[in-house]
Amino acid sequence: MSKFNYVLNFSPDTWTPSMESKAEENCLGGIQNFPFAPSMKIDRLGAVCDFSYTSYSRGRDPKSSQPDNQDFHLVDSRPFPKTKVRYVQRKFQKETAQAYHQKQQQQEKAEMLLRQGKKNAKMRQAGTQQYQYSRHRFVSRMRTLTEWSIEPLSSWISVAEIPLSSLPKQFLDVSKSTIEDIGWFGTLKSYNKSMDRISPKLPMALKDFGNMEFLQPTTSDDEILRDALLQPEKNIDVAITDQILACLVAAAQSKYSWHILVTNVDGKLIFDKQDGSIIDLITVNETSAEPPLPDNVNKNNRPHLLGLEALKSNQNYTQNIQINGDEGIIKQFEPIPFSEEHQDANVESKCYRYRIFSLPPRAGASSSENAQKTVRVAIRTEIDAQIPNAESENSGFIFARALNEYDPKTVKTWNTQLESQKGALLATEIRNNACQLTKWATQALLSSCDILKLGYIVRRTPNDRESHQIISVQSYKTKELSAQMGLKEENAWGIVRALVDLLSEQPEGQYVILRTPVKHVLRVYRIPDEESSELPQDEQSHKE
Structure with a gap:
């Protein structure tokens, strides 16, 4: 039966493993005989004692393990319970749709005001002569009506x-x-x-x-x-x-x-x-x-x-x-x-x-x-x-x-x-x-x-x-x-x-x-x- 020898890579000067030690090479010398990709995740070990991270205290939160488990899903085979008060759900959906349309209208209005502002800026840059000409046309039209x-x-x-x-x-x-x-x-x-x-x-x-x-x-x-x-x-x-x-x-x-x-x-x-x-x-x-x-x-x-x-x-x-x-x-x-x-x-x-x-x-x-x-x-x-x-x-x-x-x-x-x-x-x-x-x-x-x-x-x-x-x-x-x-x-x-x-x-x-x-x-x-x-x-x- 195959067995591994435990090797300790210790550095008395730093908190991290010694980069000059030959322990890794001695330990992994026969790894070619095993059908898996080598990965020691050494890059992650450096973040354990890095006090420069301002959110280090939040690292103890269970959410820190979420990236490792993001591919894991629970499947519930039970039927979804039907709501007893359906009109409440319909009312909520109606209000949500109405709010959505109001939001869309507000965005369109804001875009229209923005375009109008740009247009007015161009008109101001055109000079007073063009403005007077446009005003004369408008007054002439109103006089005809x-x-x-x-x-x-x-x-x-x-x-x-x-x-x-x-x-x-x-x-x-x-x-x-x-x-x-x-x-x-x-x-x-x-x-x-x-x-x-x-x-x-x-x-x-x-x-x-x-x-x-x-x-x-x-x-x-x-x-x-x-x-x-x-x-x-x-x-x-x-x-x-x-x-x-x-x-x-x-x-x-x-x-x-x-x-x-x-x-x-x-x-x-x-x-x-x-x-x-x-x-x-x-x-x-x-x-x-x-x-x-x-x-x-x-x-x-x-x-x-x-x-x-x-x-x-x-x-x-x-x-x-x-x-x-x-x-x-x-x-x-x-x-x-x-x-x-x-x-x-x-x-x-x-x-x-x-x-x-x-x-x-x-x-x-x-x-x-x-x-x-x-x-x-x-x-x-x-x-x-x-x-x-x-x-x-x-x-x-x-x-x-x-x-x-x-x-x-x-x-x-x-x-x-x-x-x-x-x-x-x-x-x-x-x-x-x-x-x-x-x-x-x-x-x-x-x-x-x-x-x-x-x-x-x-x-x-x-x-x-x-x-x-x-x-x-x-x-x-x-x-x-x-x-x-x-x-x-x-x-x-x-x-x-x-x-x-x-x-x-x-x-x-x-x-x-x-x-x-x-x-x-x-x-x-x-x-x-x-x-x-x-x-x-x-x-x-x-x-x-």
């Missing part, structure tokens, strides 16, 4: 300043109001039911009716309204069109500047608009968080050009939904009176319904005679079509309008949302076009149109303003859509009655209701008689 539709003159007399936040507080009891028809004019055509089959996968090209005259006369140019004002038996106090009245109702949602002219004569009020004003346009994404910018690199996506494009698209859309030809005519009324100047032209097919609304005093009105009497308002309303085979001749009326896609480069385009997210798309458009949709719903309610046919129109190519296609036509009940948007008839008529009461108390003359571009207020000015015939032109109509 805040242009006045009409510039008030110093000679104008300020009558009132109405905060837009006060308009939703005006109410009127509509159950006490009455409606009567003055007359019907134009052509009432049948709705083309094939429009309901349009989808993003089966779009329809929007036919261009460029050779057709689309008329939008103001109140003073309408012979029917003028004659109604002059008839004593009708006892009319106010004359207005549905387009102008809808603008007043949607004033609280408006972002752009606009103005309406009001003439007070013989105790009667006539509400007018200037030709070519922003009231004639159809705004696109006016109330969006990111509205179109007037200095957009793509000129086709600037607000004014988008408004003209949407106006033309809607004019064509109202004719596309009708059955063309004589077979589509449901009823032919008297010719449109203000179309006599365009007898040689092809005038649009539309039905005009003239009505008188009797409005009782609003809640909280003053005790003056004008505020307490019943006001009779003559309005010209529009009807675009009627459903074929309607239950009665006074039902199934359709008011048709369309939205234009503004930026198809977004992640969710109309083509994708209309397939599976129609409700979400409508909610988004109500948020982005609250002012315009409120106007359309108001016009539909005034003409007693049961249905609002809302079309979705897109460009064939992103940069082509002239060629469009319809990718969907959604049908909504007017009252249900109005309720979804928060439009109440009591509030709509309350706003109109409040403005009528204010202007009725003023002396005869011409007035301007101006939506200011900066402050969220409506200002009412009285124009001196010598300047009433020389009003400034609408600045919005001359933009671009």
